Amino acid sequence: MFEGFVTIILLILINLALIVLIQNVIQTNPGVASGIFIIKKSLHFGPFHAQIWSYQRIVMGLFAVIDVIVVWWRLIRRYHQYQMNHIIQELHYIAQGHLDHRIPFRLKGRSQHVVTSVNALVDSAVRSMDDERQIEKSKDELITNVSHDLRTPLTSIIGYLRLIEDKQYHSEEDIVKYSHIAYEKAKQMKNLVEDLFEYTKVQQHGAPVNMMQLDLSQLLEQVSASFELEGHNKGIEISSTTRPSPLMIEADPEKLGRVFSNLVANGLKYGMGASYIRLSAVEHQGQVQIKVANDGEPIPEKSLAHLFERFYRVEASRSKATGGTGLGLAIVKSVVDLHHGTVDVTSTPDETAFIVTLPIKQPKEAKEAADHEAN
Template sequence: MFTPIMYIIFSCTLSGIILYIAYIIADTLYRKSKYSLIHYLVYYFMYLKNLLNGDSIYLIIFLIISMCIYITLSYKKSKNIISLIENVDKMANGNINNIIDLNASGNIKKLANNINNIVTQLRNITIEERKAQQTKTDLITNVSHDLRTPLTSIIGYLSIIEDDKYKDEVKLRYYTSIAYEKSKMLNVLINDLFDLTKMQNNTMTLNLTQIDLVELLGQIASQFEYMFENENVKCRLNFSQDKLIIKADPIKLVRAFENLITNAIKYGKDGNYIDIVTKRKDNVAIVKIINYGESIPTIDLPYIFDRLYRVEKSRNRNDGGSGLGLAITKNIIEMHDGNIYVSSDYDCTVFEVRLNLNDI
């Protein structure tokens, strides 16, 4: 705001000094010089002075010199303002990758930096929106495929029944059974999809209460005894001697650990063992679900908790899962301000859950 005023004051002061020095030099040279050129210039100046009604010529020269000095001082700033306008025009026309780079300081530099920051944020938002749109498209594509597969089977077998094309009651029951199982698969997928959407939209509430995590895991493991036996898997419990008291929604937490144990059985049963380990570290409860089956490829590990992401070896949908179990588990854990990690090598695959303790 005060910069132009300072420029004017400086220009006028410097102009006055220049005029004064020029007057002294001209007077000295006129008195001492024998050259006709100096005398001619002085004579011409006096002629202009008389022509312009006396001393007004000094004012004109003063204004001209002051203006030249002011323009010289303002040129760089004006150039930066013009460059700033041109760059902003480019951004306004959709070139959000454009960066304003000015050799300036002060408010103009600050303005340019602020515009660059705004454009960077806009560019990041645009990228995130594109990713979200791509994720939504992928989700719709995958869900449509997963819904269509069992639905096609249901319609096929029910059409056989509707057209009385079955041989006997045994075949009728067989077709009905298949349609029923496929319907349950649809129900699991739709319910999981709704639950995951509610979690990610923060519309699902938690009914928090104090629970003993070790006791909860013991109860969950006992409920899987039949499945362990059926899959020839032995579950080994290695629980901490400490009471791991946490504040959590037991129903939702049970679902998260059930998903992890089911996943361990499904993809780790070839290893014959599943370990459930708990321990305390500082004020954090750590739970590890370990299986010794085929490892998860390193390239797949970063995406293992994504919706409907499937490791290549597990793309077969005959397991009846929704493909959303691990995504739901991650959301449940994070709703409890916890974290979940996965690691896998040739020896074992480990899902590690960390939850904050709520010691009494």
């Protein structure tokens, strides 16, 4: 307002100076005065033919219009500068570490776009920082879990080999027994390392996916056949069915085979008392739904939401007999995500079922990315 007041004073002084100059020009030039008089007499306005009796009125009116425009422009310009300075102050406050603060006021015009963009940028930065912290936390948890799961069998291996090294055995049967235990623990470590490698490989951004046309019927039959002997030894019948047959989809055969192998292996390990493991696939509206079901003991309801987390194991499954790494189902979810599908689980006293839903045809972007990785 002070600047507006000063601007008005300066404009009045400029107007007076210009009027004095115009009057001097007219008074010192009789021809100009005569021309103005002739124009004044010839101009009529309105129905009553009103005349302009003084050129000063025209000059003053013109100056008044110009003054109003200049004052308005100056005030609006200064007001926008004031708004921008206020936004900059808010930005400095946020930059000092107050990341929970947002610019609270609403403006008009482009200034509001600036405020909205700043608030959105801060929100995005906070989300990125939270994601980064979550990733770091996830990495720390991964290292901790891997270290724990590797240390346990490694301690047993070193302990039994030390007994043999120090000749703390009574017979050759003891040597065979200790060696066998160490061998089983070493296999457990190998399985963990392989699962960990597979999990990190599918978790990597831009993990290569070899998409191609494959017959899901044949894939499920191959998975069933590979576990047939193990299932027979446990009294579990393993079978597969598809509708229609053959059932063609676009997928990575190696990774998809790993998915269903992990689900069948999971049923064999943890489906206590099961008599069957059935793999079934049905096509419906451009998608295929694959169910891997068994009639073993149900999974506790509180555990269903955590099954696909890394290293999560149902409490009853932490026995040495199962030897699970806790990565099998996490690998399943990661591979299914790579195929733009979903995986769910249901468990009742009658049946536990893992349901994988995949698109028949992969999105165009996914196929182009797969082709790029292949090249």
